[in-house]
């Protein structure tokens with residue numbers, strides 16, 4: 001068989017491990033793999049390179065994606081869709097493996113509807129793809145953010161300040177929750193809950209009273225009320241560019257005004273998305289890449305390789321992207337058990 005593989009959407013640690021899983025699994029069984037460059041854009045423009053195991057021998061250790069990526073929506077214009085289909089036919093592909101978040105997987109579903117043989121692999125640091133228990137990229141990103149809070153702790157304690165760290169995650173609070181919980185923040189604000197100013201200020205006052213400083217983690221997706229601070233900028237899939245809203249800086253100003261304690265903010269932005277994947281992400285990405293090939297070899301197209309419990313299995317694309325996964329009441333209860341009070 002001839003496989004194609006692409007990575008779409010925001011990069012995250014683990015993508016190279018997943019590509020490596022695809023290439024090794026296909027090659028040991030005598031199949032060949034072509035890599036499309038820069039996500040769906042590379043399929044539309046027919047930019048492709050062959051992939052051999054020797055190209056990927058230690059790729060499991062590296063962040064980013066060796067294939068490049070983009071937020072190109074191949075079905076935004078019918079002429080682009082026609083070019084995508086023509087490329088796949090020109091290369092006589094027997095299977096396309098699309099590695100990406102919900103936007104990439106939605107495009108894969110559209111391809112499946114147009115009778116092309118496609119299998120999905122979910123990834124995103126946001127951890128918000130509904131059909132899988134965890135996405136690779138999340139553990140690595142949250143681990144970087146935990147490290148950032150630990151560094152901020154030193155300087156916040158030295159200056160007796162409040163410091164707010166803004167993390168990514170879009171409309172899902174997974175990264176913020178894991179960062180706040182894992183780094184013992186005094187208060188963590190996630191988009192799944194309305195902003196409760198009184199509770200936030202109470203936690204900050206309690207932490208400052210107890211040991212002179214406070215640490216706050218805030219998700220880029222929260223709504224502070226009042227001015228939304230949006231620049232209106234959007235990507236090709238219509239998502240607002242949330243980090244431009246600057247909620248961390250806005251929250252820091254409010255905290256200083258309300259509590260009178262000197263406050264700073266930091267936004268780690270894309271630092272969260274770079275660097276080597278954690279072991280968890282290396283293993284998950286490898287397993288999903290391998291499973292995607294197995295699904296294709298079994299003729300299970302229109303499926304996504306996902307993690308359910310400890311098992312890696314295929315589920316229909318429709319099921320995988322039906323909902324975006326958000327923090328539920330159980331996670332929120334766990335998170336708030338550790339608020340400063």
Ligand code: F6P
Pocket residue numbers: 010071101124125126168169170220235241242243273
């Ligand atoms: O979806 C992953 C993500 O990192 C989000 O958490 C963030 O809002 C967005 O991508 C940033 O996108 P870009 O890399 O296009 O600025």
